[in-house]
Amino acid sequence: MPHATAPDGTRIAYQLGGRDPGNCHGGRGQGGLEGADRNEPPLLLLAGQSNNHHWWDPVRADFEAGRRTITLDYRGTGDSDMPDRVYSTTGFAEDAVAVLDDLGLDRVDVYGTSMGGRVAQWLAILHPERVRGLVLGCTSPGRTHGFERSQEIRRALAHPDQTARDAVLVDLMYTPGWVARNPGPYPVLGDAAMPAYAKGRHLVASNSHDAWEELPSIKAPTLVLHGTDDVFSPAANAQLLADRIPHARAELIPGARHAYFHEFHSLAGPLVDRFLRSFG
Template sequence: MTTFPRTGHAVAADGTRLAYQWHGTDRPLVLLAGQANDHTWWNRTRGDFPSTITMDYRGTGDSDAPDVAYSTTGFAADVIAVLDDLGVDEADVYGTSMGGRVAQWVAARYPERVRRLVLGCTSPGGTHGIERTNEVRLALAQRHSSEAREALEDMMYTPAWRAANPGPYTVLGAHGMPPHAVRGHLVASNGHDAWDALPRITAPTLVLHGDDDVLAPPGNAPLLAGRIPGARVRVFNGARHAYFDECRPESSAVVMEFLG
């Protein structure tokens, strides 16, 4: 049964304060958002699950924004700091986009903390991953211009869905991020490379993707599944990067069935 959220701040090893939100009372599902986004990424979908933990990455939302190097491994350590603060020894983890990159490290480096893993619209990174084009990178780097945001909307959702659901959308970037944090998130996502670590993931894993995704090309889904022992893949036809939003409730039902 969903309850009012429990909110607070965990403290990372370097003293950074990390905001979190826990809705519900059952075994939690940790939901990890995309690059340069905070917990509002999940506003439309978190209610599909009985108990969720979300967080604001460092540099976003109500978390601190230290001017230091950011990385997906560092974000994974921040996730563990939040779980430690909440007294959660084991959780299910669902990461999308950069959150899927972070989730790979959570599962590979802290296997005892992850019961089941869902990786959505993401990539193993590095030389083995199928990366976005330079045009897409430019749109992400210049996300505050109206043209770039319109292009990002088009990468997230199909035109037909946007026409029926005019927004506002909560997956286009967190408000109020300082420029150094925006750059830090971009560098962290671009620098991700978990290829060698993926075979160490022991949690049962489900890989989800839209087949019209240019932000994280869909060819990454079989790459991930091929590296993670026993992983399964589900592809949503015609969906773009925000499949988890546009393909509701089907995609949430797939996740719930997998989590059992």
């Protein structure tokens, strides 16, 4: 598995998927992207807090008709290094840039969900030249101005029993009817192999996110997606972000909870794909 090296020396594992168009977009790195389609750049997919690239496994193929997809394992997850030092959403964004640099990619489309949406905000803010199109899913601008989950949910997620915590998280992610038809395993419940300190570092990074003041500087056309029944990251955050980011629009998926991109992928996937193919 290829790795990129972040500015602080941390090795970040990344994965490639999709069809090689055979005419790569500025590729010069070890990942085999030489000669990508200049009209449809690769799509960088950013997962949620304390999750690795497997977050995207059920839906990755939805975006791979004629383009490459790129995922990564955040530091502290998967096959990436796990330094016990401060993590941040800005730092995760710089890790993503290290992956793009390793692949020799100047510009990509970016789709981040949950904490990945927070990381994607910083990627578009700090490196506008690297982001052609931006999709922010089930995310928020941060605690200072965003709508937060209830204290009841926070207490339930802090239950000392892992099985109880997982049951709460499944209910926040998916509708009961879908869970009854799809008994799992679910790829969005966190990287089980993460050390406890790394989980804590991820939690602090996500909770400390605050991009409110910088959001108006985002230049990339932006689609904001959210499930109407999401209480993990309340759906009111979608319009809040769309109003704050120039050239952004919000789309709500009726009846969906936090993992709308998985349960409702037959609706969400085409929405994302059409948006990203609507400009060039």
